[in-house]
Amino acid sequence: MSLTPQGQDRVPEQRRHGGGARPGHVPDGDRKRRRRRVLRWSAMVLAVVILGTAGAGYLYYQHLNANIKKDDLNIGDKKDRAAESKANEAGQTPLNILLIGSDARNSKENQKLGGAKDTYNTAPRADVQMLLHLSADRTNMSVVSMPRDTLVDIPQCTDPDTGKSYSALTSEITNDSLGRGGPGCTVATWEKLTDIHIDHFMMIDFAGVVSMADAIGGVPVCVDANIHSKSSDGHGSGLKLKKGTTYVKGVQALQWLRTRYGFEDNTDIARAKAQHQYMNAMVRQLRESATLSNPNELRKLAETATNALTVDDGLGNVAKLYDLSKELKKVPTKRITMTTMPWQYSTTNSGRVVPRPGDAAKLFRLVREDIALDGKDKKRSAKTTTSSDPAAADNRIAVQVQNGTRSSTRLAVTGRAGAIARLLVGKGFTEAVADSSTILSEDETVIRYPSADLQGDAQRIAKSLGIPLSSVKKSTDVSGVTLVVGADWRSGTKYTTTEDDDTTPASAQVINGSDKKQCMHVNPNYTW
CATH class of the missing domain: 3.30.70.2390 (Alpha-Beta Plaits)
Structure with a gap:
């Protein structure tokens, strides 16, 4: 779910440090990196959904526990940490889980999938970042994606394994946070930006996504015209589908998730929309699939998912993940809302994006205050706490x-x-x-x-x-x-508040989990 201007891709020598983009030529390495990003994204999503639907199938906890890797939750400066979420009137507390897709090539399997031999064992990057918010009353779930090239302030972080301290950075791409001590620095970066307390993280590598897509029997996706994501100059994923709905799995699922050229305006924004459509369809498919009643199939899914997971200690065994799965299962599909952080292109750093003023802050506030992004919450009465200590004259x-x-x-x-x-x-x-x-x-x-x-x-x-x-x-x-x-009061002497406006900004590109009519618009230049 990267964001770069249309027709631009990273140049190989700038990969590790998040360098700029240039138009035209698409090196083989860049195509491989797209495939890796999709693998990471898919593995992450599948793992989360599996945990949320397949709890009864965990038949051998101890073996699966050994698969799960653990890391520290937050390794940032304490002053940058957000306050814990407040409980509602019933004493229930929301859960915020940061989902991270890592591009680490620290194993033979990841290296084989990832390629790019020159980057073996270099600092990983968090190319996929999604904040999953589970409401306090467990009636709804919101997911906020952040583009990988978003410029943010990264706080000071300390590697828990080596003790190395990384100084704070200003206006750096968010995916660089992972290489500054681990996933705990990505968590710290989110908390500093959003002021949302993050309870857990789940980090996923990109192994096993094709077999997992096969195991669930395919995911239904839709296009409004015949599509072939292939251009004369080499752009495209190779995806070739007929108009209408197709169940994609294996390599074809991978092609769907990596397609940029052929959807809408050939940008990563359209690709993110296609990924959201796939995720929602996959949630529905997993919840409806008879495959999940088959212990052998379920075991294969669980094996792959836990092998791919790195989590904080609070989710560090299958029993804890199972408890989380029971909470996730309480949310009906129709109350799952997928969004992308409102953004705009940076005027100072070509090819990068920044949080959209006003809209991004509003979206973060809604999540912070546990307000459903689908707009189906009951209207809340405004509550303020007045100081018991009177003001001076x-x-x-x-x-x-x-x-x-x-x-x-x-x-x-x-x-x-x-x-x-x-x-x-x-x-x-x-x-x-x-x-x-x-x-x-x-x-x-x-x-x-x-x-x-x-x-x-x-x-x-x-x-x-x-x-x-x-x-x-x-x-x-x-x-x-x-x-x-x-920035919301740039002129005048009267302050105008939008505090009571709890509608999700249109720029967040909301997609509802139960919407089966989602269908990607095909760019006319990529039809057949």
């Missing part, structure tokens, strides 16, 4: 105002900190001052305070400006009440 509340209107695509609005500081002074907060020395990047306006005795003051500032109390947050990064004017 307005003219005695010290508040520092900072400019956070800069984004990855837009420059900061000059003078915003001063303008809002003057607005506060005019409202009677005479100790409000602007910090003109600092320019930040903050998607949404936020008020931070360092300790409980200042919560009331921070909330008083929020109320005076019409900022929701949910935007008032405790933080050890500030020494006093600090208002950061975000």
Whole structure:
């Protein structure tokens, strides 16, 4: 599920360090890398679904336990970690599981599948990243994919095996996080970006995907015209299907998952859509398949899945995975929602993408607040916690105002900190001052305070400006009440909140798990 501009691919010498892209020529190594990415993705998805549907088939726990590899959950700096998810009124807690597809070529099998001999045993990359959110009441599940070339801030990470410390990085591609100490650094990167607490991770290599696709008897996929993903200059996966629905398995399933040239606009966005369609169809197929009642077939699936898994200690044996499977099975297919993190191309780094301002933050908030992305939750009443410590008099509340209107695509609005500081002074907060020395990047306006005795003051500032109390947050990064004017308030003196808008952004490209009418549009240049 990579994202590069149309017609561009990585050049071989830049693979390890996430180098730029160039148009035209598609080296053999790049085609092999696409195949590997698909293998990783498919193995990951299949393993997760198997665990969510085939619990009764685990007939030999101890043998399977020995297959599972384990690693540390979060190896980032403690200050970058998100707070644990809050329980609902019934005492139930949501589960957030980061699914990671690794491109490691650290075994003969992975090397055979992966090729690229020059990268054997080099630092792995997290080319596939999906956050699976299981709601607290277990009525719905949301999956958020992040494009592999998304530019993010990677926190400081420490390798738990060697003790090596990797310094924090700014605006680096997210898939490089895995090579900085292991999957725990990818988890830390997600938490820093989204402020979503991650309970577990499951990392999958790319071995066994073809045999697993065969074992479940094929997955139904649909195209709206005959397709042959093959061009005169060598582009394409080789996929050849007739118009309508086909059950793909083995090599053909692999071709479907790696097809970019031939679907819609020949981009990785269309490829991601095809992968989501395949995943949803596979979930339905696995849940309906009689194959899963056959102990021998089930054993083969379980064997392959556990051999491919690396998990945190919290999921470190089959009994724990079985407990998770029982939770996943509670969600009906019609309440599974697949999305892609809203994104846009970077204006400063060709071929890379960045979280789409506003939309990405909103999607992360919905997940963080356990709001179903399919829009079928009951309307929730707004709840805020008012400080028990009363605020000081307005003219005695010290508040520092900072400019956070800069984004990855837009420059900061000059003078915003001063303008809002003057607005506060005019409202009677005479100790409000602007910090003109600092320019930040903050998607949404936020008020931070360092300790409980200042919560009331921070909330008083929020109320005076019409900022929701949910935007008032405790933080050890500030020494006093600090208002950061975000990219959502680039002009004017009236703050407009979208807090009550809990609809999933259209840019998240929602696909529902029960939608059997999904059908990929074929690019007219790739029909036969």
